[in-house]
Amino acid sequence: MRLDDLSLWYLADPSVPRYVGDLKLVSSGKGVSLHYGTEWLAHGFALSEDLPLVDIEHLTPGRLAADTQRAVGAVDDARPDRWGEKVIRFVDKPKRLSLMEYLYYAGDDRFGALGVSTSSSTYSPRAGSPLPRLEQVQQLSDVVAKIEASEPISALEANIVRAGGSLGGAKPKALVDIGGEQWVVKFFNGEPVDVPLIEHATMTLAERAGITVAMTRVIHLADGNAVVVRRFDREQGRRIHSISAGTAIRAVTPSGEEPEMGYPALARILRRVGITQDNINQRDARELFRRMVFNILLDNTDDHEKNHSLLVVNPFDNGRLKLAPAYDVLPTNSGQGYQEFICGALGRDSTLDNAMSQCDAFGLLPAEAAAEVTAVIAVVNTWKEHFAEAGVTQRDIEDLAERIDGEELLNQRANFDQARFQTPPAKRRRASPFRRT
Numbered sequence: 001m002r003l004d005d006l007s008l009w010y011l012a013d014p015s016v017p018r019y020v021g022d023l024k025l026v027s028s029g030k031g032v033s034l035h036y037g038t039e040w041l042a043h044g045f046a047l048s049e050d051l052p053l054v055d056i057e058h059l060t061p062g063r064l065a066a067d068t069q070r071a072v073g074a075v076d077d078a079r080p081d082r083w084g085e086k087v088i089r090f091v092d093k094p095k096r097l098s099l100m101e102y103l104y105y106a107g108d109d110r111f112g113a114l115g116v117s118t119s120s121s122t123y124s125p126r127a128g129s130p131l132p133r134l135e136q137v138q139q140l141s142d143v144v145a146k147i148e149a150s151e152p153i154s155a156l157e158a159n160i161v162r163a164g165g166s167l168g169g170a171k172p173k174a175l176v177d178i179g180g181e182q183w184v185v186k187f188f189n190g191e192p193v194d195v196p197l198i199e200h201a202t203m204t205l206a207e208r209a210g211i212t213v214a215m216t217r218v219i220h221l222a223d224g225n226a227v228v229v230r231r232f233d234r235e236q237g238r239r240i241h242s243i244s245a246g247t248a249i250r251a252v253t254p255s256g257e258e259p260e261m262g263y264p265a266l267a268r269i270l271r272r273v274g275i276t277q278d279n280i281n282q283r284d285a286r287e288l289f290r291r292m293v294f295n296i297l298l299d300n301t302d303d304h305e306k307n308h309s310l311l312v313v314n315p316f317d318n319g320r321l322k323l324a325p326a327y328d329v330l331p332t333n334s335g336q337g338y339q340e341f342i343c344g345a346l347g348r349d350s351t352l353d354n355a356m357s358q359c360d361a362f363g364l365l366p367a368e369a370a371a372e373v374t375a376v377i378a379v380v381n382t383w384k385e386h387f388a389e390a391g392v393t394q395r396d397i398e399d400l401a402e403r404i405d406g407e408e409l410l411n412q413r414a415n416f417d418q419a420r421f422q423t424p425p426a427k428r429r430r431a432s433p434f435r436r437t
């Protein structure tokens with residue numbers, strides 16, 4: 001089967017799929033375009049700001065770099081990433097491997113509320129099996145290890161692991177059903193430290209720092225720990241249209257310009273198209289600032305455009321963006337000294353000065369931003385005890401401490417001077433010489 005024409009569907013209520021439009025392979029196979037259907041043009045919504053409801057073929061703007069493939073706007077978030085592509089190559093073995101195959105074979109459990117079908121009259125995704133249950137996580141782990149080692153797997157094994165290929169990211173993962181809800185399982189992958197347990201410890205520490213996080217649990221398996229993360233784009237059987245930070249930022253970037261992939265740009269978007277009720281947009285921007293500071297101090301340098309997401313709230317009614325819970329937050333243990341996301345005037349430098357430099361983009365006065373930094377520092381100062389309580393071994397803690405408590409980061413925590421950012425007292429107005437006394 002050659003998948004040159006696919007249809008995009010919207011599945012907020014999976015029992016009532018709605019046809020969105022047609023997808024086509026463009027730019028010599030490097031891009032995928034979208035043309036909204038008549039019904040969606042009349043009653044749908046713009047999937048992202050760069051896909052307005054107009055009757056044209058939306059193309060990916062600008063020239064794509066030689067090694068880059070991208071579907072237009074929010075459609076790009078409906079495709080798998082490195083791990084998912086590996087599963088598809090291994091399990092489905094399509095003859096051709098273009099963006100279209102990856103979009104189609106990602107199946108029905110992909111990120112957000114979009115779906116891909118070979119038909120524009122019925123939603124018929126790639127067939128799948130029910131998600132494996134928690135009791136099958138050990139079995140899943142064994143299958144995932146086989147895929148990592150490029151060993152053959154049986155048809156039965158292919159069925160349980162297939163759904164996990166629909167999500168993004170590079171690390172081996174799968175989807176499981178826990179009590180009727182979908183959770184992402186992330187497995188140990190032979191790293192020198194217990195990464196799944198460390199991810200759980202970091203996420204719960206982030207929560208203490210006032211960051212909204214996706215719920216995590218640790219599962220003990222024969223060959224190491226796994227961490228399960230509850231999906232934030234599913235709610236009682238409904239699916240929430242969600243976009244990555246990269247999609248949101250690219251959508252507001254004028255054609256021909258480089259997108260400014262970073263926290264300040266994302267904060268501006270949140271303040272502009274976030275939820276104004278109860279100042280949720282301001283609070284989201286403030287929380288994003290906190291996340292940036294936490295990531296810097298905890299050595300989570302892998303904070304790239306797909307590791308932040310936005311939920312689209314009431315999409316049919318002037319959809320507003322809400323910062324999704326944090327996920328994939330853990331020390332990278334690389335000590336590279338720069339973040340993947342721009343933090344401020346000094347670009348991606350992993351420093352608090354850089355984080356403070358554009359606090360206005362987050363709607364914060366320097367004094368307010370400095371108070372946030374101080375609060376995050378107080379929590380990060382407890383990381384060792386918190387990690388130990390979560391069960392992380394002393395050996396792993398010492399290993400991580402080389403970075404988190406290394407000179408670069410520890411000095412920044414110790415020397416941050418909140419007083420430096422106090423707003424100077426307002427100048428007294430000079431008495432007017434003309435004032436009557």
Ligand SMILES: Nc1ncnc2c1ncn2[C@@H]1O[C@H](COP(=O)(O)OP(=O)(O)O)[C@@H](O)[C@H]1O
Nearest residue numbers: 167168169170171214229230231232306327328
């Ligand atoms: N809790 C979650 N709910 C919904 N989507 C998620 C969740 N966690 C991860 N994802 C999606 O899956 C992708 C990969 O997950 P991530 O934890 O980042 O894995 P990796 O460590 O491989 O990068 C993310 O970029 C995001 O799109």
Ligand SMILES: [Mg+2]
Nearest residue numbers: 169306307328
């Ligand atoms: Mg990730």
